[in-house]
Amino acid sequence: MVDLKGQYLHIAGEVNEAIQSVIDNTAFINGPAVKEFAGALADYTGAGYVIPCGNGTDALQLAMMALNLQPGDEVIVPSFTYVATVEVIALLGLKPIFVDSDPETFNLDISAIRKLINKKTKAVVPVHLFGQCADMDSLLSLADEFGLHIIEDTAQALGAEYISSDGTRKKAGTIGTIGTTSFFPSKNLGCYGDGGAIFTNDESLATTLRAMANHGQFKKYHHDLIGVNSRLDTIQAAILNVKLKQLDTYAANRNKAAEMYDKALAGVEGIEIPHREEKSTHVFHQYTLKVKNNKRDELRGFLKERGIPSMIYYPVPLHLQKAYKAYGYKKGDYPVAERLSEEVLSLPMHTELEENQITYITEQIKSFFNA
Ligand SMILES: Cc1ncc(COP(=O)(O)O)c(C=O)c1O
Numbered sequence: 001m002v003d004l005k006g007q008y009l010h011i012a013g014e015v016n017e018a019i020q021s022v023i024d025n026t027a028f029i030n031g032p033a034v035k036e037f038a039g040a041l042a043d044y045t046g047a048g049y050v051i052p053c054g055n056g057t058d059a060l061q062l063a064m065m066a067l068n069l070q071p072g073d074e075v076i077v078p079s080f081t082y083v084a085t086v087e088v089i090a091l092l093g094l095k096p097i098f099v100d101s102d103p104e105t106f107n108l109d110i111s112a113i114r115k116l117i118n119k120k121t122k123a124v125v126p127v128h129l130f131g132q133c134a135d136m137d138s139l140l141s142l143a144d145e146f147g148l149h150i151i152e153d154t155a156q157a158l159g160a161e162y163i164s165s166d167g168t169r170k171k172a173g174t175i176g177t178i179g180t181t182s183f184f185p186s187k188n189l190g191c192y193g194d195g196g197a198i199f200t201n202d203e204s205l206a207t208t209l210r211a212m213a214n215h216g217q218f219k220k221y222h223h224d225l226i227g228v229n230s231r232l233d234t235i236q237a238a239i240l241n242v243k244l245k246q247l248d249t250y251a252a253n254r255n256k257a258a259e260m261y262d263k264a265l266a267g268v269e270g271i272e273i274p275h276r277e278e279k280s281t282h283v284f285h286q287y288t289l290k291v292k293n294n295k296r297d298e299l300r301g302f303l304k305e306r307g308i309p310s311m312i313y314y315p316v317p318l319h320l321q322k323a324y325k326a327y328g329y330k331k332g333d334y335p336v337a338e339r340l341s342e343e344v345l346s347l348p349m350h351t352e353l354e355e356n357q358i359t360y361i362t363e364q365i366k367s368f369f370n371a
Pocket of ligand 1: 055081082085156181194196
């Protein structure tokens with residue numbers, strides 16, 4: 001599904017040098033590369049403040065802690081997404097209120113949100129799924145109307161741009177109250193271990209977030225807040241400093257691959273290629289097909305036999321996961337999320353895909369459908 005080794009080989013000299021320089025000066029925690037990376041990522045995204053942290057899950061947790069969400073507060077979150085988004089809600093004693101998905105974009109269904117809002121609702125977490133932004137204009141106007149926080153989970157969409165109705169362009173993660181992202185190795189900007197970051201334009205939130213990620217201290221050994229230990233390792237920051245310079249090229253490579261897939265697969269009966277949103281650029285964290293007529297698993301097996309990997313992101317929507325049973329959701333509550341979990345199939349998507357590989361993959365898919 002990814003080719004991290006191939007990607008590394010293009011930048012090996014620079015990466016090795018960056019790692020060696022961290023080892024040479026032994027500032028493994030909060031070394032100069034961390035600050036340098038936070039600055040470079042702020043410049044790249046246009047975010048007022050960037051707070052590096054341990055991983056994308058911590059970033060979400062820290063966002064909710066810094067917004068002072070209290071046990072019992074309700075947070076609206078899509079059911080069709082990765083578990084991290086809801087996990088931290090549950091851990092903080094907040095209540096996840098699931099929302100169904102848009103069947104075309106895979107992002108949360110904005111039209112279903114209003115009826116879920118009540119006095120306890122404090123925040124909405126749009127996840128910019130698979131690399132394309134959720135409808136932020138509509139979310140911002142809902143947030144304004146009801147006084148809600150918007151936490152953008154940008155783990156899969158770093159670098160994507162949202163184009164507002166007034167034509168302004170902003171990077172995913174910098175539009176809501178707080179944005180979060182992950183540098184998990186297979187992410188569009190991946191490090192060589194765990195890593196994450198938080199974005200905000202609010203200076204006082206940034207100050208709180210920075211302290212909370214470091215045991216709640218503004219001054220060493222003076223703990224004014226309850227915090228956590230969530231830091232980006234200096235070695236990871238040094239690697240990310242090298243890779244951030246490549247991020248737009250990586251996105252372009254992914255888009256080139258997506259266009260080849262699109263061209264070969266458009267019109268093949270039995271599958272739907274990914275929908276492109278007008279108001280967002282796409283960074284193709286995943287290239288996800290919808291496979292109709294209950295053929296998804298059969299197609300997956302067929303591809304596997306021919307040496308082609310594929311993945312199901314995600315096979316069980318969050319409202320039906322065992323761990324979240326106590327919230328009382330049941331089958332049928334979110335029909336689109338449930339249908340998507342039966343239809344989606346993600347194809348290999350990374351920066352090193354070659355034309356002949358895509359041709360082979362798409363030829364096999366077409367042969368499955370006799371197209
Ligand atoms: C949408 C989404 N949110 C959050 C995360 C969590 O990030 P991490 O693995 O860095 O904790 C991920 C990916 O892993 C993700 O895909």
